[in-house]
Amino acid sequence: MDVSSYVLLSHEQALRRRLDVAANNMANISTVGFKREQPVFHDYVEHADQAVTEDAKTTAFVLDYGATHDTTAGAFQPTGNPLDVMIDGPGYLAVEAPGGATAYTRAGLIHVLPSGDLGTISGQRLLGEGGKPINIPLEDAGNLSVAADGTVSGKTGQLGRIAITVFPSEAGVTPRGDGLMAASGGRELSATETKLRSGGVEGSNVQPISETADMVEILRAYQSSQQMTQSMTDMRRKAIDQLGKVG
Incomplete structure (x- = not known):
């Protein structure tokens, strides 16, 4: 697995975490005193000594740092x-x-x-x-x-x-x-x-419409990530086929 695949994997793990938090918020719409949570992520930057280009020496991954709760008062x-x-x-x-x-x-x-x-x-x-x-x-x-x-x-x-x-x-x-x-x-x-x-x-300060919109956004981001993964897989397959013909 190359670096690009690891980056996409870390992104998809972050999306899964966001979805878990949003689903938990939705499940507590009627919970007395519940405060909406939101995940917090950090960048993990890795520096390589060698790369095809100078820009490729720095790679940023997504790390799950934790979650904070929204302190806005409920009704x-x-x-x-x-x-x-x-x-x-x-x-x-x-x-x-x-x-x-x-x-x-x-x-x-x-x-x-x-x-x-x-x-x-x-x-x-x-x-x-x-x-x-x-x-x-x-x-x-x-x-x-x-x-x-x-x-x-x-x-x-x-x-x-x-x-x-x-x-x-x-x-x-x-x-x-x-x-x-x-x-x-x-x-x-x-x-x-x-x-x-x-x-x-x-009452709970969770806004159902906002959480639903967030879940739709997460789903679309995950689909885009999957499409990028598939595109890179196809590109590698074509490159291998071409190398095989040259050999």
């Missing part, structure tokens, strides 16, 4: 549950992940767990101010409200505050694979900095 979706919240701005809800680690999410579907603590729809305990869970007394369970600063109140008064954690760079916030995000070095917002909308959640 507010009313749910009728006074505990459900949408973060109005940057940041994440902190939850207790399996194993005791802290994970993060934008999905604000909140309810009272059997243990009496506030938790997510998936069963993780919500971590409030100072990283502590918010426990709800039995007499308050049916009469709860969440203020814009995250304060949770019941019939007996204030019960705790939902904390929002922000990070210096979104590049360090990565999917864990279980619907949660992993990150470190975050800062917990104060009550005056916290902005929550209760009674609803943040």
Whole structure:
């Protein structure tokens, strides 16, 4: 296999990665708090000592570097549950992940767990101010409200505050694979900095039309790459035939 074939192969691998990410975005159109992902690629440049021409000494390949997520806010979706919240701005809800680690999410579907603590729809305990869970007394369970600063109140008064954690760079916030995000070095917002909308959640920020158009573009690029591969194969076959006649 010559250099041109390797270049085309790296291009097709990058297209496959783009298609996987776009398909995952489409699959999460209805996922609460989901952030659209987009792949990031780097050039790998190889310099050869000898080549037919000077320009051919430098060859650029495509390398999969990772993925970033679009931080654009999704639309507010009313749910009728006074505990459900949408973060109005940057940041994440902190939850207790399996194993005791802290994970993060934008999905604000909140309810009272059997243990009496506030938790997510998936069963993780919500971590409030100072990283502590918010426990709800039995007499308050049916009469709860969440203020814009995250304060949770019941019939007996204030019960705790939902904390929002922000990070210096979104590049360090990565999917864990279980619907949660992993990150470190975050800062917990104060009550005056916290902005929550209760009674609803943040919808996915995936735009179906944009993702569909992207998938069509990927398909066309792959078809063009395949045509180039076939053209080079035909050219090599003709060259071999001609050399055979000369011999």
